Amino acid sequence: MITAVAPPMLADQSDRAVVDAPVTLITASIAGEIAALSVQPGSDVATGQTLAEISNPRVDRAALISLEEKSADSREKLSAALSKSQTDSAYIASLDTEIANQTSQLRAHLRSQIEELRARVAQSSAMSGEKKALVDRQSDMVSRNAASMDMLRPTQQQYSAALHNTDAETFKLNQKVSQLDALNKGIYVGDDSVAINILAQKRRDIELDAKSMDIEARQQSGIVVNLQKIIDTEGGRLERLGAATVVSPGSGTVLTVGASTGRHVNPGDTIASVVDCDKRFVVAIFSYRQGENLMPGTRVRIDGGALRSGVITSVLPRTTDKADERFAVPFPQTERRELYAIIAPDREDGARPVTKTTEPATCTVGHWVTVTRENGIVPSMSVSWRRLGHLVAYLTGSGRSPTEAERLDATDRLKTALRSSDQRAARALDEDWVPRSHALVTR
Template sequence: MSAIGVAGILATLMITAVVPPIFADQSDRAVVDAPVTLITASIAGEIASLSVQPGSDVAAGEPLAEISNPRVDRAALISLEEKSADSREKLSAARAKSQTDSAYIASLDTEIANQTSQLRARLQSQIEELRARVAQSSAMSSEKKALVDRQSDMVSRNAASMDMLRPTQQQYSAALHSTDAETFKLNQKMSQLDALNKGIYVGDDSVAISILAQKRRDIELDAKSMDIEARQQSGIVTNLQKIIDTEGGRLERLGAATVVSPGSGKVLTVGASTGRHVNPGDTIASVIDCDKRFVVAIFSYRQGENLMPGTRVRIDGGVLHSGVVTSVLPRTTDKVDERFAVPFPQTERRVVCHHHAGPGGRRTAAHRDDGA
């Protein structure tokens, strides 16, 4: 009976040692891991303050550090501000000159209007006087013509001699010429008045007004030129101000920055200290998200064929006893390890790395759950 009992115990031990590998694949090269987020510096500068320690909990958007950079190069901004100040001075000068020209034009308009009014009144008076002279000359011509006709009739009847007729004929001819001269003067003054009403200045009487009108045109052209200059400088000032605002914002971002946590988790490491100089991209701290922890296990290629993504597994040594295969990696690298809290177990030839979802302990063993 004793021999049979010992044999039964040995058979049981052999069965328990041989049967599990037949019905399930297992590996004790497994670790619990979790993704790590690297908190990096966004600008170059010195760490002004650091508010986290390894092991402390952080929330999404929580400030972790303050970086200041008092040595930001402001040469470009200073140059832009100098150009803007110069353009503003030119703009002010152009506007002031345009206002001065406008005031001068208004003064010239008043003076031209006054002199035009005076000249118009004088021309109208001269026209009336010339009309009277033309009428007088016409009357004298008619009188001389009647006298010539009467003397001519007397000469034809031999009642008078030609010596008496000739002076009368000459006087009549002189009266006609005088009428023509006065009529010409009248027409000239009327034309001058008509041109004056149309803003055209001709004749000796209009020389002063013509000079004022020419001066007004010159000043008006200068005022228009100043308006164009003012609009150009205004556009330049507006564009420069936009560039200055953009550059100022860029320098403000480069001068100081607040480093915040992109998500919630626990601070794993702190790689900087207050007062330390950092460059853009330097790691300040790392945050681990334990809510996304998973198990990494190493299996051989032969076993890996039975552990495709979606396969359910049993996990021993952790608080969670089951999981699902999420991915299979033929191999791993140091670059991959940097994204996780614990380095993956070293892979060798003919082995693969499996990710199993679900939390567990620090060291685990993973088994394929085949229902046995």
């Protein structure tokens, strides 16, 4: 009970530590079949490297076809409106020419009528003067009793008729002058202007129709432009849905491949997961009683892998399944009153080794390691028992009974490895015991 409970609560060492790293899920952007897959688990990838090709020949193009039909119909309406507008413009030009010709002829005719009426007015004025002179002479004769009133009355009537005739001719003259002025202003009145008035009304109707055609043409032109933009957008969308290239968003090592060539995938399905081994860190479990000794900035030793030392960056009381999805390996399960220590390896340790051999560099993500706080004095019991087993294997692997000096030497080496802060001694002990224990097992 003491060896099982007390040491984990006070130990400065933990073998419940695993190397972890952020993982990036490479997902399918469209639905389709995997046409090509160029990665395998464990292979290295670079940023922008092509990982897979997805093709989808069964893309629904009904929306694009409908849009193209609407665009074609709008283009036909636009063409018809433009043609009608051009026809109306030509007809208006023809009506303007005809109205101008008839207006010119009518203007000349009115001018001749005005001249004629002016002559008639002058003639009527002269006749009125003649009749007036006759009336005056007869009136004088009547006043001298040289003539009777019966002779004067017809003359007076003729004079009155001459005056009225002059007034009538004057009114006709004024009417023709007013008609000519209105004609010059584009106003068509009178019986002589009926034909021109009909042409002018028809011109106004055609002009209104031409304006309505211009408005419709502008509307259809806007519709065609908008539909073309939508068609281009839909075409681009279908092009993206028809084929897609899956590339790596960053560099790293392929952890898993969840698809194969010819397999059907849906948008969001995971094709592969890429782990960035250059961002490795260690997750270690300690007792909550060691929280004060494991503050951020505390240096630790790391044994059992490629990492050698590091610094605690944060301490977490717990984690969640959602948070674990962001990493290559789920955090180890903690018991009650335990916490996580997140350790960032030193730069020279965390960097991936560069070799001149053709063999790819291994990624130690997922390996279990032992973490020891520097200057720590209380070892982990599980580590102690394991190393004691290594000692037994070392002692029994020689094939003879060890001498007292050898036993004392082995005991001293065990104590030194368990308690010393010198990591080279612990590493040398492990490197010596591991091959001997392996030889003992094989025997």
